Amino acid sequence: MSQSAAEHKSPRRSANRRALEQKILDAAEVVFAEHGFNGASLEAIAERAGLSKQNMLYYFPSKESLYRNVLKHILDLWIEKMALMEQAGDTPATMLENYIRGKLEISRVRPYGSKVFANEVISGATHLQDYLEQELLPQLEADLELVRGWIDSGDMDPVDPEHLFFTIWASTQTYADFSSQISLALGKSELDEEDFQRAGDFLTHVLLKGLGLKRD
Helix, strand or coil, X not given: CCHHHHHHHHHHHXXXXXXXXXXXXXXXXXXXXXXXXXXXXXXXXXXXXXXXXXXXXXXXXXXXXXXXXXXXXXXXXXHHHHCHHHCCCCCHXXXXXXXXXHHHHHHHHCHHHHHXXXXXHHCCCCCCHHHHHHHHHHHHHHHHHHHHHHHXXXXXXXXXXXXXXXXXXXXXXXXXHCHXXXXXXXXXXXXXXXXXXXXXXXXXXXXXXHCCCCXX
């Protein structure tokens, strides 16, 4: 094969590899969510991904490696998409509403990832400690500084910024982590897009009003 042909083929091979790795991660996300780290098996993950166990281990050499990558993937998504200072809008009300609805959207489209994360934190976050300290906490501190600035300038009521974020995280992630309970209470088999829209309407109304803000 000529050098030019090899160079042309390499990006395609890389794209195929990324697609296959994502397929494995998606399968692992579901299995870990349903069975936890200890209860999940590599055989079940490989079967769900449509691969042999041996083939899957070529990409992820152990169950722990696969588990860490699943956790990193969902947290990378949260940090990339959910930074408060990156939200569209030029007022605290708009930015916070977009933040709340964005968190709900991740709970809607990545419910299994949210459950894997919740189970890990409940178990003591032994696989996540370094990542939380190095990635999540700096992003949180930047968001806290933004909220403190709004409070200092009189743009919103003086509230505890840390507990504001804890409340938003808990109230949005519950629609993923406890979706079965919420579905049962609503008398339906599973939550749909309209349910998340209604949740967003309610949460933004209650939280913004509690912060002394009006929706734009």
